[in-house]
Amino acid sequence: MREHPAPNPFAPVVRCAADLLAVVPHTLGYWPADSLVLLAAGGGTAGACVRVDLPAEAAPAAAAEHFVRELAELVGHDTLSDRVFVVVYTSAGAGPAGPAERAAAVLTLAEEAAARAGREVAARWVVAGEHWWPAEDPGDVQAVAGILDSAVNAALVASGSSWAAAPRRAMDHEYGALPAGTDRSAAAAARRWVREGRGTWHRLTRVHELLRLWDRVLAQVGGAGEDWLPRLLALDDDLLGCLAAGWTDPVLADLLLASCATGRPRTVGAAAALWAQLCDELPHEEPVPPSGAHGTPDGEPPGTGPAAAAGPTRRAPAGPAPALPAGPDTPGADPRPGPGEPGPDAGALILLTRVLAGEWERRPDWERLDALYRVLLALSWLLEPDEGTAAADPEGGPDPTALAGVLVGLAQLNRLRARGSHTAHFVRRATALVPGHPGALRVLRLAETRPVPRWARDRRTAWHG
Known part of the structure; x- marks a missing residue:
């Protein structure tokens, strides 16, 4: 349980709204976008800082109720705080005329959540x-520059605190970047x-x-520590291309995430076996057409249209499946099939x-x-097209569906x-590549249904970076 420390005479003191708003990005590590932030306080100190995506503008009543309930539970975890400061961050418009209406609806939900907590x-x-x-x-419009020029922001920066001024770079290169001059053919693969x-x-x-x-690739990368990137780049481009392309299939992506x-x-695997058994009882699916640049030859996003897969299947494909590339030689990992693939299991x-x-x-x-x-x-770094690549060689350049699938996996x-x-950042990148990407939209629906996974509410099971 959090305990409020003794006052620090050198700690920056919040004296105005700009000072308090300056605390938020330093607490989160980045400037929020399209977010609702609740900063708790009590006993003269700041408490938990809760950030969630803004709910959908036309969310049904049941979704709004779920949003309020989840938010109230999150705020209630900080038992030493007795009040909250509420901030709505939106990219809509540069003045109060546009975003004010949406903000008002979100603020109403936030107030209800605070009251319940x-x-x-x-x-x-x-x-x-x-x-x-x-x-x-809403008429008292002030410049964000005033937040950046506030005494608290200056004091926090002077003490060594910082936040990402370029959110995309901070998120896209959280664990580094490709070495300068890297020239690989993974995108073509x-x-x-x-x-x-397909x-x-x-x-x-x-x-x-x-x-x-x-399993073998992750064992090799996960066991490399700080040398994970050289270990990954030592893999064959054909293998890397195969790994990336698999994320165009939402069924396989779900199974990999769960695994x-x-x-x-x-x-x-046992869950997939039962899933396949259930799917195979459905009417026979249509043959899957060859992939176009954005999914099907008709321009539909991947995972849509009459050929979209409902789940795994035991049925033979319309044509021969290409042999998978050889994986890495990982000590302790057996590349051969086990004594038998797992059978269907409802519990799984x-x-x-x-x-x-x-x-x-x-x-x-x-x-x-x-x-x-x-x-x-x-x-995602290897698949990112170089400037002019797609225009110069649209057939041999990177495939947007592969990169979009990888970005949805990151989301x-x-x-x-x-x-x-x-x-939200990786969803935006995916939908910029493939508008209406069903996997990206599904991530948003899942995030709206449960903004914070159940395991993230307990310090013993949450991710700690």
Whole structure:
């Protein structure tokens, strides 16, 4: 339980609204975007700082009630605080005319959550673009520069505190960057694998093969410590392209996430087996057409249209599935199939759904998930098109669906970590590449349903970075 420390005579003192607003980015480590922030206080000191994504503008009553209930529970965890300061950050507009209406609705939800948690709302502000104003007086518009010039911000910076001035770079390169001059063909390999592997990723035999392949890759990367990037870049580009292309299939992506989160690949394999059994009882699916630049030849995003897979299947693909590349030689990992693939298991399928929904109460395998995060981040660097690449060689350049799938995977991992701003950032990047990307939109729906996964509410099971 948090205990308020004795007053520090050298600590910056909050004397005005700009001072308090300056505390938020230093606490979070970045300037929030499209966020609701509640900064708790009590006993003369700041308490917990809670940040969640803004709810959908036209959210149904049930979703709004769920949002309030979740927020109240989060605020209530800080038992030493008796009041909260509420800030709505929105990128809509540069003045109160546009964002004021949406902010008012969000502030109403925040007030209800604070009341349920037994906290007084001490003050409310709206920060929109380069301006901010008190919610009670939308006409009192002030420049964000005043927050940056505040005495508290100056004192915090002088003490060594900082926050990301360039959020995209901070999020995209959280664990480093490719060495200067890196020239790889993983992007071209990913394009080829997207084209040749389409319609095969969610086949049950292929799922088991890929789970084993990822198991060996993550064992190698996770065991490398600070040398994880050189170890990853030592892998063959064909293998890296295959790993990236697999994330274009939402079924395989879900199974990989659950396998890493639980650390139980065979349990997830058993869930996939039952899932396949249920799906195979549905009417026979249409043959999967070859992939176009943005999904199907008709321009539909991946995972949409009549050929979209409902889940894994035992049915044979319309054409032969390409052989997977050889994985790394990892000590202690057996690349051969086990004595038998796991059979269908209803309990395993329930576990799978609870993990993906954020309802699991155990500690996720953060070490394994962190290794997956690093691999996906490096794949996003390798797939990022160079300036002019796509225009110069649209057929041989990077495939946007592969990069979008990897970015959705990063969004999912940040959702598991309870990092809403990071989740929204990678969703925005994915939908910029493939507008309406169903996987990205699904991440947003999951985040709205449960803004904070159940395991993130307990220090013993939450991610600590």
